[in-house]
Structure formats: C-alpha cells, structure tokens
Amino acid sequence: MSPEPVLAVTDLHVHYRRVHALRGADLTVAPGETVGVIGETGSGKSTLARAIVGLVRPSAGRITIAGQEVAGLRGGGWRALRRRGVVQYVFQDPLRSLDPDLTVEESLLEPLLIQGRPRRAAAERVRELLERVRLDEDLLGRLPGELSGGQRQRVTIARALATEPRLVILDEPVSALDAANRVRALEFFQELRDAGTALVFISHDLGSVAGVADRIAVLFQGEIVEEGPTREVVNAPRHAYTRLLIGSAPTLRSARVARAEREELRELLRTNGGPA
Amino acid sequence: MTLLSLRDVRIHDGVGDRDVVHGISFELAPGAAVGIVGESGSGKTLTCRAVLGILPEHFTVAGGTVSLEGRDLAGLSANEWTALRGSTVAAVFQDPASYLNPSLKVGNQIAEVVRVKTGLGRRAAKDRALELLDSVRLPARVYGLYPHELSGGMLQRVLIATAIAADPRVLIADExxxxxxxxxxxxxxxxxxxxxxxTGLALVVVSHDLAVVAQLCDEVLVLRAGETVEQGPVEQILYEPRHEYTRLLIAEHARYGLDxxxxLEHVA
Incomplete structure (x- = not known):
C-alpha cells in the first residue's frame, strides 16, 4: 500500500462571506510525489493553497499535514507548526515574499534561527542552501531589490527549503520568470521531488505543470472536477473543462488542430453554467 | 505584394547612447502572420512601436527602413502618423483595461473611435460599433457596460474591436x-x-511564448537582446532550430510542458 500521505485534504469548504470559494475539495499527496493543481481565475486554487498553509480558515473539512490535523488550529498552533517548518509556501512574486530590508543572508538565516539552530550551524546551512539553488555566495550581502528576478525566486526557494520541509506548496512559482530561469527552476523542483519532498504545484496553465507532476487535479468553480495520473488526465480527459484546458494550452505540436473542438467545448460549458 | 516591410531596422536609445535593436527585417503579405518571440528587453515591443510611430522619448529609428503599403515611414509628420494608425496599422497590448476610460461605457468608446477614424455620424457610428462587437463575438449588451464590468478576456475583445474599427490591414498583437x-x-x-x-487581416504576433506564436504564424523571428537569433518558417524553427536559445524555448515545452x-494519436 502507499505510504502515509504528507498531505490529506478531505471535503474542504471555504467561504468568503457569502461566496462559496471551495466546495468540498479532496486531495492527497504522498512523500516524494508532485501533484499539479490546475485552475483559472476564480477556480479556488489559491484559496486551497492558502487553506493548506493556514492563511485562510476553512468553514468545513479536514486538512492533515504529516499526520497532524491542522484545519482547526488557531494562531498559536499554526505558529508552532510553522516553527517546525514542515510545510512551506513559494509564491509567484519573489519581490513581495522577501522582506525588502533584509539581505539574502538575513532572509535565509531567519527561519533557521526561529527553529532554534545555533548561529554557526545556521550560517553553515545557509551556504549549503545557496549551493543547492546554485546561487553565488557573493549575493549574501545583497537586498532583494538588487537581485534579478531569477535570483530572487531562487532565494525564496532556498528560504522555503531551509527547514527541510516535507511539503512545499508552489503557487505559480515560474510564471514570472524568463525561459532560462523557468527551466532551471523546474529542473530544481524535480531534484527536490527525487529527494523525497512532496510538492503541490499550483498553476493556471496545465502546460507548465504537465511535465513535472505525477498527478493532476483540475479545479473548476471551487470543485475538483477531475483528478488522476498526469498521463491519463492529459490523454483521456473525462470532464469537458479539462478537455478545454488541454485544447487551449499552447503546445508546439498540436497547435493547429483543435479550433472547432474548442468552440464546441466552450458552448457545452456555457450551457452547463460554465464560465461566460 | 508586401504590406509591411522592415529592412535592417535599428533602434537607438539616445539616453544610454546605444543601439537596442540591431537590424530586424521581415516582410508581411496581406493575410499573412509573422510572429516575434523574445523575453522582456529583447526589443520586440520597441520594434512594434517603431512600426506604429510611437517609440518612447529618446528612442529613434537609427537605420534601415519601415514601409507600409510601399510607403517609407521615415519622416512622416505627426498628422500623417495619426492618419495611418488605426486605418492601416493598429495594435492591441497586454493590459487592455489601461487603454479604456473607466468612466465611459465601452460601446461609446468604440463608437468614438469609429467617428474619429471614419467620419461617420453618431447613429451610424453606434451601428458600426455594435457590428464590431459582434465580429469579436461579444453580445450587444456589452455596448452599455463599463470597463470594470467586463472580464480581462472581454476587455481584450473590446480593444480588438476598437483596433479593427477603421478596417486596418495590419494588426499588431503585442503580448x-x-x-x-x-x-x-x-x-x-x-x-x-x-x-x-x-477579412484577410495581416497579423504581427508578439509573445514570450514560442507555442503561442507557432499556433498563429507562418514565419517566426526569435529575438534576443535586440538581435534576431533565428528567423524562418514556423516548421523550420520548431523542427530544425539552429540557435541554442530557440532550442531552450523548445526544450522547455518538450521536457516540462504538455508536449x-x-x-500524438490523441491529438490527431
């Protein structure tokens, strides 16, 4: 049987006042597994991510991280969990997720010192982390504003890895990068996965996740409408919305084929209360 | 016949005192589509702006020629440029909301462009605006809505409707x-x-994503730091890329993307 999942989300609901943003989501992630969560504007994908890391309070349902039930945790419980560094979160915009007044070194030291590591061991670990994300030590004294976009995202990734998390939530982690940095980041996520870290890779673009995810979950209007191994979901999609997503993702080889089919799917989703 | 022709166009940055686009050439026939792929800073947007006569301050076309319907665009007066834009060449950009007045109904904004560009009266301009909404597949009720009431995709359709209001022959779609x-x-x-x-509208499609361009275009230019590193028919670029940067763009899709x-049998 499969090992105990690092993350288990069961029948999760989130309400923002009267808006029912997440309508009963289920998701499990095993150690060393990468699960892609695909959703467009308003699908609830960021709500799901934020609920998993405790930034949004669910209105119902369960979230278990490494065996611990977290959906009912209050501030103090979450702070204790974060201190252990079991789960980490990488956002799309690295400039806004790094403290602009902290140098690279200070940013990377912070989670380690909070965890209670001695300063010397922490400094040692910072150098290891830099090497892992292939950043030069010369950058340690720089502020986030003095780095390129690619370097900045590597610093956020290094910071997320500082505490050796078992689960990393990646929310559109490569969308703001150029091609060379995107490829480098994706390669790195694969290494991370191979080293046993569980990843939830959230994106609006199935195309950017298909190559790295073992499984794919498709979110549409607050519900996971389809979930399965990547190859199955991509090649034999069952839900009309998944078919439209795949037919819409720009690819190099199938580019000119699906215009008429896309039109049919849009019509189908419109008449079934799909997106306008 | 060539509609739009760029020959060895160089763009100079007067402040940095250096060339930022080093000789771009392509020809666009009626109904054809050319794609320009590159990162931010590659010079793709400046190239578009040179064709539209809207280069930012301090930037100038320092060499080569841009011609539209056989007419050299160098030395056009401001009035001549205004007459050309919209009626021969038009453009849509990345952030449609920023090109619309938030306090006016979108229909009136389209109709205004129709009146200015084609000289139609109010009544006829409104009819034409409704026709344009229909041709970008928007329902007539959109005419009476304000920009904030529309989604990003609908706003971009409104901008496309405005761009084609005066029947241009070339549409530039920049990201x-x-x-x-x-x-x-x-x-x-x-x-x-x-x-x-x-309608036989010719397209210049600019994107950072090679797959987007491949989907629409016959010919592709790959730009890097103001330099054309590769240029040719889309099949040649996709299947026989010569430059390492083009190979990187393709590898990204092939290794990590849907490709x-x-x-393939599913696709066929």
Whole structure:
C-alpha cells in the first residue's frame, strides 16, 4: 500500500462571506510525489493553497499535514507548526515574499534561527542552501531589490527549503520568470521531488505543470472536477473543462488542430453554467 | 505584394547612447502572420512601436527602413502618423483595461473611435460599433457596460474591436494574451485567426511564448537582446532550430510542458 500521505485534504469548504470559494475539495499527496493543481481565475486554487498553509480558515473539512490535523488550529498552533517548518509556501512574486530590508543572508538565516539552530550551524546551512539553488555566495550581502528576478525566486526557494520541509506548496512559482530561469527552476523542483519532498504545484496553465507532476487535479468553480495520473488526465480527459484546458494550452505540436473542438467545448460549458 | 516591410531596422536609445535593436527585417503579405518571440528587453515591443510611430522619448529609428503599403515611414509628420494608425496599422497590448476610460461605457468608446477614424455620424457610428462587437463575438449588451464590468478576456475583445474599427490591414498583437487565463487566451487567439481568415487581416504576433506564436504564424523571428537569433518558417524553427536559445524555448515545452505527455494519436 502507499505510504502515509504528507498531505490529506478531505471535503474542504471555504467561504468568503457569502461566496462559496471551495466546495468540498479532496486531495492527497504522498512523500516524494508532485501533484499539479490546475485552475483559472476564480477556480479556488489559491484559496486551497492558502487553506493548506493556514492563511485562510476553512468553514468545513479536514486538512492533515504529516499526520497532524491542522484545519482547526488557531494562531498559536499554526505558529508552532510553522516553527517546525514542515510545510512551506513559494509564491509567484519573489519581490513581495522577501522582506525588502533584509539581505539574502538575513532572509535565509531567519527561519533557521526561529527553529532554534545555533548561529554557526545556521550560517553553515545557509551556504549549503545557496549551493543547492546554485546561487553565488557573493549575493549574501545583497537586498532583494538588487537581485534579478531569477535570483530572487531562487532565494525564496532556498528560504522555503531551509527547514527541510516535507511539503512545499508552489503557487505559480515560474510564471514570472524568463525561459532560462523557468527551466532551471523546474529542473530544481524535480531534484527536490527525487529527494523525497512532496510538492503541490499550483498553476493556471496545465502546460507548465504537465511535465513535472505525477498527478493532476483540475479545479473548476471551487470543485475538483477531475483528478488522476498526469498521463491519463492529459490523454483521456473525462470532464469537458479539462478537455478545454488541454485544447487551449499552447503546445508546439498540436497547435493547429483543435479550433472547432474548442468552440464546441466552450458552448457545452456555457450551457452547463460554465464560465461566460 | 508586401504590406509591411522592415529592412535592417535599428533602434537607438539616445539616453544610454546605444543601439537596442540591431537590424530586424521581415516582410508581411496581406493575410499573412509573422510572429516575434523574445523575453522582456529583447526589443520586440520597441520594434512594434517603431512600426506604429510611437517609440518612447529618446528612442529613434537609427537605420534601415519601415514601409507600409510601399510607403517609407521615415519622416512622416505627426498628422500623417495619426492618419495611418488605426486605418492601416493598429495594435492591441497586454493590459487592455489601461487603454479604456473607466468612466465611459465601452460601446461609446468604440463608437468614438469609429467617428474619429471614419467620419461617420453618431447613429451610424453606434451601428458600426455594435457590428464590431459582434465580429469579436461579444453580445450587444456589452455596448452599455463599463470597463470594470467586463472580464480581462472581454476587455481584450473590446480593444480588438476598437483596433479593427477603421478596417486596418495590419494588426499588431503585442503580448495581447499574456495576462489572460489559458482558456481565454485560446479564445483570443482563435478570434485573431478567425479575423485573419474572414477579412484577410495581416497579423504581427508578439509573445514570450514560442507555442503561442507557432499556433498563429507562418514565419517566426526569435529575438534576443535586440538581435534576431533565428528567423524562418514556423516548421523550420520548431523542427530544425539552429540557435541554442530557440532550442531552450523548445526544450522547455518538450521536457516540462504538455508536449512531453501528450500522445500524438490523441491529438490527431
């Protein structure tokens, strides 16, 4: 049987006042597994991510991280969990997720010192982390504003890895990068996965996740409408919305084929209360 | 016949005192589509702006020629440029909301462009605006809505409707789908392909994504730091890329994108 999942989300609901943003989501992630969560504007994908890391309070349902039930945790419980560094979160915009007044070194030291590591061991670990994300030590004294976009995202990734998390939530982690940095980041996520870290890779673009995810979950209007191994979901999609997503993702080889089919799917989703 | 022709166009930055685009050439026939791929800073937007006569301050076309319908655009007066824009060459950009007045109904904004560009009266301009909404597949009720009431995809359709109001022969789409959801991006790309098929509108499609350009265009230019590193028919670029940067763009799709898991028989 499969090992105990690092993350288990069961029948999760989130309400923002009267808006029912997440309508009963289920998701499990095993150690060393990468699960892609695909959703467009308003699908609830960021709500799901934020609920998993405790930034949004669910209105119902369960979230278990490494065996611990977290959906009912209050501030103090979450702070204790974060201190252990079991789960980490990488956002799309690295400039806004790094403290602009902290140098690279200070940013990377912070989670380690909070965890209670001695300063010397922490400094040692910072150098290891830099090497892992292939950043030069010369950058340690720089502020986030003095780095390129690619370097900045590597610093956020290094910071997320500082505490050796078992689960990393990646929310559109490569969308703001150029091609060379995107490829480098994706390669790195694969290494991370191979080293046993569980990843939830959230994106609006199935195309950017298909190559790295073992499984794919498709979110549409607050519900996971389809979930399965990547190859199955991509090649034999069952839900009309998944078919439209795949037919819409720009690819190099199938580019000119699906215009008429896309039109049919849009019509189908419109008449079934799909997106306008 | 060539509609738009760029020959060895160089663009100079007067402040940095250096060339930022080092000789770009391509020809666009009526109903054809050329794609320009590159990162930010590659010079793709400056090239578009040179064709539209809207280079930012301090930037100048320092060499080569841009000609539209056989007419050299160098030395056009401001009035001549204004007459050309919209009626011969038009453009849509990344952030449609920033090109619309938030306090006016979108229909009136389209109709205003129609009146200014074609000289039609109010009544006729409104009819034409409704016709344009229909041709970008928006329902007539959109005429009376304000920009904030529309989604990003609908706003981009409104901008396309405005851009084609005076029947231009060339439409430049500069990262026009970059900020949109993938399914909405596909709708806009389908609309551009459809306009091209129906009306013979020629397209210049600018994107950081090679796959977007491959979907619409016959010819592709790959730009890097103001330099054309590769240029040719789309099949040649995709299947026989010569430059390492083009190979990187292709490898990204092939190794990490949908292309890696998509089984071809499913597609056919």
């Amino acid at each position: 026009a789908t970059t900020a949109l959801d993938v399914t909405v991006q596909a709708e806009i790309l389908d609309l551009l392909a459809d306009l091209r098929d129906r 890696r898991v998509l089984e």
